[in-house]
Amino acid sequence: MALGGGTFLAQNKVLPGTYINFVSAARASASLSDRGSATIPLELDWGAEDQVFQVTSEEFQKDSQKIFGYPCTDDRMKGLRDLFLNASVLYAYRLNGGGEKASNDYAAARYSGSRGNDIKISIQVNIDDASAFDVMTYLDAGKVDMQTVHSAAELKDNDYVVFKKDASLAATAGVPLSGGTNGTTDGSSYQAYADKIESYTFHTMGIVTKDDTVKRLFAAFNKRLRDEMGMKFQLVLFDYNQADYLGVISVKNKVSDGMYTDTDGKTVYPEAAAAVYWTTGAQAGCAVNASCQNRVYDGEYTLDTDYTQAQLAAAIEAGEFVFHKVNADIRVLEDINTMVTTTDAMGDIFKDNQVIRVIDQLGNDDAVLFNRKYLGKVPNDAAGRSALWSDLVKNRQELQRIGAIEEFREADVTVSAGDTKKSVVVESAVTVVNAMSKLYMTITIA
Secondary structure, rough: OOEEEEOOOOOOOEEEOOOOOOOOOOOOOOOOOOOOOOEEEEEOOOOOOOOOOEHHHHHHHHHHHHHHOOOOOOOOHHHHHHHOOOOOEEEEEEOOOOOOEEOOEEEEOOOOHHHHHEEEEEEEEEOOOOOOOEEEEOOOEEEEEEEEEEOOHHHOOOOEEEOOOOOOOOOEEEEEEOOOOOOOOOOHHHHHHHHHHHHOOOEEOOOOOOOOOHHHHHHHHHHHHHHHHHOOHHHHHEOOOOOOOEEEEEEEEOOOOOEOOOOOEEEEEEOOOOOOHHHHHHHHHHHOOOOOOEEEOOOOOOOOOOOOHHHHHHHHHHOOOOOEOOOOOOEEEOOOOOOOOOOOOOOOHHHHHHHHHHHHHHHHHHHHHHHHHHOOOOOOOOOHHHHHHHHHHHHHHHHOOOEEEEEEHHHHHHEEEEOOOOOOOEOOOOOOOOOOOOOOOOOOOO
């Protein structure tokens, strides 16, 4: 991120940018940005390597096989199906790239990975032209490409293979590609992902792992980007309430132990941390004026919800995001983050993820507004500061209109000259609206 951002103690920043403090009591206009973007690094048998790639919910439904190697209905896509129940955009990254590409005499797989071994090339003499060949690419039993050519040099690479243009074509019933392997996943894989995702903007990051070392890495990453670089997003981890930070959500529930058999007969063991997928999507897609509290888990995993009332109360006190059973439904108990230690500057209200969504919305939208519309473009005079004030007020009025904040007055925003000719100082107060959580009722019987 080229521009400065984050929090400030004094007006002594060197980089131009937006520095915002939030204490208790990305658009170039004064409008609210949409929510729904998430990022997760994945272990895959197929797909782009060494890069972050964007997948929309529509692309996942239509093109999952081209992107991830399997149709969206395959059991190996279960986690992503959970994610896309609520997320609209995923910034994905393949952790286990760098393996071998499957190949045969006619083609090599487009990507490395074991899925390339399920590709076959079939060649037939064309029925209308005996000098031509029909070259077909199959994935499992499905034909994914067919070309009629006179020589291999005429073949065009497709979504699954890169053809060897110097090959000699001959009729064959089907020659499988072989030798494809996945790369390994280790700490350097996660670090490479962290380095690349830093330049993207998203609402929620999910890390699906039981490894405490990896969880510590990303908890520190989240805190650094939020506090030092002004990148406001929340991180979803499994069983990591020790973060004690408003930017980190710790899912308590594990996926029940067991195994299932997928569509091609392979036995798959579900990842204990797989509830992170749904939670990441739900947090990303949750509107700024809404809460995930009491949301029904409508995903496909079987979550362990065997908790007593005392254990559920203890989970809330420990800053754990927990699902519990209500009759036949599995629901979110409280939409909270891992923050348990409060201060005068940051009180209990910051434990609530609905509050964090509001302040993240303000932080991200105000930063984009200033960086794109005002930074280096608008004079720091009374008229320029008045224009900035007007845009900031419009942003908060829109939040009030949709019920995210309340009791906002124009006087709650002030814009004044800073200590230098190039700096401006903004003071802003908002009152966040929370969803109803507790009902205390007294009924008098006469």
